[in-house]
Amino acid sequence: MAASYFDVDGTxxxxxxxxxxxxxxxxxxxxxxxxxxxxxxxxxxxxMAAAExxxxxxxxxxxxxxxxxxxxxxxxxxxDEVFEKVMRPSxxxxxxxxxxxxxxxxxxxxxxxxxxxxxxxxxxxxxxGATIIGxxxxxxxxxxxxxxxxxxxxGPEKARVIRDHARANGHDLDDCFAFSDSYSDVPMLSVVGHxxxxxxxxxxxxxxxxxxxxxxxxxxx
Amino acid sequence: MxxxxxxxxxxxxxxxxxxxxxxxVEVDLPAGTRCIYPKPPLQPLKNVDAAIRYAINHPLGTxxxxxxxxxxxxxxxxxDDISLPLPPMKRPDVRERVLHVxxxxxxxxxxxxxxxxxxxxxxxxxxxxxxxxxxGDKVFDEYYPDRLYNHxxxxxxxxxxxxxxxLGEVVELNRRAVESDLVIxxxxxxxxxxxxxxxxxxxxxxxxxxKAHHNPKVMRNCHSYMDPAASGLxxxxxxxxxxxxxxLKVFTIETTINNRMFDRPLEFLSKNEDDLNATxxxxxxxxxxxxxxxxxxxxxxxxxxxxxxxGVTGVVAGETEAVHQKTLEKCFEQYxxxxxxQADVLVAGIPFISPYNVHAFLNPLLVQVLxxxxxxxxYRGAPxxxxxxxxxxxxxxxxxxxxxxxxxxxxxVHRLLPETRDAMELHKRYESKFxxxxxxxxxxxxxxxxxxxxxxxxxxxxxxxxxxLGKVIVVGADNEYIPKLLGYETAPNMEEALYRxxxxxxxxxxxxxxxxxxxxxxxxxxxxxxxxx
Numbered sequence: 001m002a003a004s005y006f007d008v009d010g011t012x013x014x015x016x017x018x019x020x021x022x023x024x025x026x027x028x029x030x031x032x033x034x035x036x037x038x039x040x041x042x043x044x045x046x047x048m049a050a051a052e053x054x055x056x057x058x059x060x061x062x063x064x065x066x067x068x069x070x071x072x073x074x075x076x077x078x079x080d081e082v083f084e085k086v087m088r089p090s091x092x093x094x095x096x097x098x099x100x101x102x103x104x105x106x107x108x109x110x111x112x113x114x115x116x117x118x119x120x121x122x123x124x125x126x127x128x129g130a131t132i133i134g135x136x137x138x139x140x141x142x143x144x145x146x147x148x149x150x151x152x153x154x155g156p157e158k159a160r161v162i163r164d165h166a167r168a169n170g171h172d173l174d175d176c177f178a179f180s181d182s183y184s185d186v187p188m189l190s191v192v193g194h195x196x197x198x199x200x201x202x203x204x205x206x207x208x209x210x211x212x213x214x215x216x217x218x219x220x221x
Numbered sequence: 222m223x224x225x226x227x228x229x230x231x232x233x234x235x236x237x238x239x240x241x242x243x244x245x246v247e248v249d250l251p252a253g254t255r256c257i258y259p260k261p262p263l264q265p266l267k268n269v270d271a272a273i274r275y276a277i278n279h280p281l282g283t284x285x286x287x288x289x290x291x292x293x294x295x296x297x298x299x300x301d302d303i304s305l306p307l308p309p310m311k312r313p314d315v316r317e318r319v320l321h322v323x324x325x326x327x328x329x330x331x332x333x334x335x336x337x338x339x340x341x342x343x344x345x346x347x348x349x350x351x352x353x354x355x356x357g358d359k360v361f362d363e364y365y366p367d368r369l370y371n372h373x374x375x376x377x378x379x380x381x382x383x384x385x386x387x388l389g390e391v392v393e394l395n396r397r398a399v400e401s402d403l404v405i406x407x408x409x410x411x412x413x414x415x416x417x418x419x420x421x422x423x424x425x426x427x428x429x430x431x432k433a434h435h436n437p438k439v440m441r442n443c444h445s446y447m448d449p450a451a452s453g454l455x456x457x458x459x460x461x462x463x464x465x466x467x468x469l470k471v472f473t474i475e476t477t478i479n480n481r482m483f484d485r486p487l488e489f490l491s492k493n494e495d496d497l498n499a500t501x502x503x504x505x506x507x508x509x510x511x512x513x514x515x516x517x518x519x520x521x522x523x524x525x526x527x528x529x530x531x532g533v534t535g536v537v538a539g540e541t542e543a544v545h546q547k548t549l550e551k552c553f554e555q556y557x558x559x560x561x562x563q564a565d566v567l568v569a570g571i572p573f574i575s576p577y578n579v580h581a582f583l584n585p586l587l588v589q590v591l592x593x594x595x596x597x598x599x600y601r602g603a604p605x606x607x608x609x610x611x612x613x614x615x616x617x618x619x620x621x622x623x624x625x626x627x628x629x630x631x632x633x634v635h636r637l638l639p640e641t642r643d644a645m646e647l648h649k650r651y652e653s654k655f656x657x658x659x660x661x662x663x664x665x666x667x668x669x670x671x672x673x674x675x676x677x678x679x680x681x682x683x684x685x686x687x688x689x690l691g692k693v694i695v696v697g698a699d700n701e702y703i704p705k706l707l708g709y710e711t712a713p714n715m716e717e718a719l720y721r722x723x724x725x726x727x728x729x730x731x732x733x734x735x736x737x738x739x740x741x742x743x744x745x746x747x748x749x750x751x752x753x754x
Contacts, residue, residue: 098663101662194658196663212635215664216668217668
């Protein structure tokens, strides 16, 4: 048996990691808390922009530090709303069909994303079931510390977790597929026998052409 | 006495000019070489629209189209795709003309629920501008994209099994067509393997149905696939088509065209080089020199730019089998040249275009399709070349693929062919897994790529030729790797290729040159009345 590994943001849904975070920040328990959270996040924006270009892992860590102080209960309760209002409407029109074709081919469906696991779980249910490998917030006394538990899922780390997952589940990586939109996911794409570029950014599109990787677009709903 | 299209070379004959992809090359062939040229184009119909009206009002084996129509009924019109004719024909395409007449009649009878499906089967989806070229502005603007669209063989919700043959061949077709009160199929019969039951039973089917006949076992049993009466492929498709027609009410409209592939001033490309006047010969020499110097994209752009001035030679409508019988007669009338005896060596230039690379580069797998597939199969009776004989082709065999249209071909050529060239082995070990590759399926459904099963079919297309031929020698290859992958020998020039065809023996060879394009077929008889399979 093989697996199909899907990046999520930009690959299956039109949103990125920032969109759900903004939703969380704008929906704090009081207007003052919202104001404070958004203000702090804005202060970090230039740093995040620089990190996005340099190191995806640092970007993720900076972004998720905005969650510091949010209660676990609130995160879970709001997750349904984030999914319904942010992720689901942004899902690409034929993303579910692509996943279904992979399932029809007998593949295990695995979502590998920098998104939070609690959101990925909802997405997995929506697409008819999938294994999830996502980022997890560290909690202390039921409150997010703003740090991520290791391993932080980003860039080359995705390749490592895919390798581990395939080994643990008896998948031959040569038979496995990976789908992503981003050049930062080249390690993840390179580790499988069947990489595919979905809605690729410019650098990934060039690379995919050079290596004859299948390349296609999933259109917005 | 030879047919006028068959010419024997003499000592003083001019060199022959053959296609080598999108180049033209001069080759010297020995005196005594038999050259088969295309017949002159048949006279086109003077009034095509009148012929269409006559055909649908005087159909064969069924009532006229108007008698089948009633207000409120659901009608699906299916059309052949971009794989025919080659190159695409000058506007108006005959399908546009048929559509105008048919849609007018449907409107006159109050039929409003009309959808037009391009019967692509597992071919690539046609692009908007290509569909516009084929159906014309009026139909395109009125119907595209909601009521004029490409068939999707992977849309499982919209495919339906209507039955299976006594041999277990599953007939799965497009749901819209199956659920229509009437299916009108508008065909353009380019070669004798097109049309008939193939139109609906292949054009609107999916992989489940295709694998019943697009496999090496059936393809080995085609002698040739351009002669439906001797084609295992045509027999299987006919069985499935009969099942389809039991469930669908099909009104078939078939059209034939002549072989006027090249417009002025290039018309002379189909003529005997010795018959060219001084101006034409100089122009031909200039073309050889120009195509040798121009970069590949420029050469492709030139050939892409000029649609062909094909003339319509026939329109027949009615019941599928009765219609197709007439169509085949017209096809054979245009293409068939009587040939006595088989050759030791068949020489053929590989052109720039095949049914599967319109507006794209002819990649190595398609070189194989043209060589051991289409060109080898251009016969009725017996192959043009003896069993165990040699096929010599001219082509650079460049390792280049169109990344959009032929994405699955790259994997097939570079991952699978190094494992094995054995079609049976490829079929058994790799085909089903490859055919369900989700990335390639997505490219087929949403992009413009051929289905992942298609490269396998293309390899099987050459299977009868592979079984029959002793060797294939390619002249002018720009690399050694691709010919080796395809199982070909290479030679730097024709003289060397002919020397190798002798296999070191000191003997004279019977050499036949198939001077194509345009299309020509050999009606081959072998001394003693039999045919040497």
